[in-house]
Amino acid sequence: MWYYEKKLQYPVKVSTCNPMLAKFLIEQYGGADGELAAALRYLNQRYTIPGKVVGLLNDIGTEEFAHLEMIATMVYKLTKDATPEQLKQAGIGEHFVDHDRALFYHNAAGVPFTATYIQAKGDPIADLYEDIAAEEKARATYQWIIDMSDDPDLNDSLKFLREREVVHSQRFREAVEILKEDRDAKKIF
Amino acid sequence: MFTQYKYWEPYISPYDPCKPIKVKSYATPPQLYMGFQPYGLKQFNTPKEALYHGTLWPQLYSPYPNPHKGGDQGE
């Protein structure tokens, strides 16, 4: 189970009314390498991975939901007061006709989220290597969003989220090292 | 010391339609080099500093955009 703290992991401030950034940010909400995919991937893998690294998947999977909340807050702030005309000009008129200003799990191109974004191979090394790749891809996605955004306050939060991907990747790499060590290998004489 | 960004020069054709970006770069952040994080790694001085960097340890901090990238030379 979880306890919920009613605050964001890192403050989210948006300084410019630029709904187009919401269109880009939604990639990290419902995209293939986004925070939802990350959270679901890690929390699901917990059950079938050796006990030594279950806690890590639990912690990182949980943190990804905290990141999802930050992205949601950004998207909401960028769109809540935008007029239909502004939304149309920002390229999210298609979103508006289906969802109004409600958030939805799809990527920047409007493709809805699918479970096929995540894998669960049941092989600990295969799964952790996927997790490392997922973190690097999420890091890269943050880079490209930062490149597209000229909102300094928003970018500050995005840089925080990018750094968290760096730390997660580091931890998953350590998890692979833990599972590689042959200290507990079954010795057959 | 490792560097957090690497550079390469893509081939430039005489017929490229856009102004060529002569040097491209990509990130090679610290986790690619650290292996097991050593015990007792130096931490940021204050919790606030650590929060702003997104990590407790300066050695795991990866700046973006590339701080050494000159202003207006494309990538």
Ligand SMILES: [Fe+2]
């Ligand atoms: Fe992550």
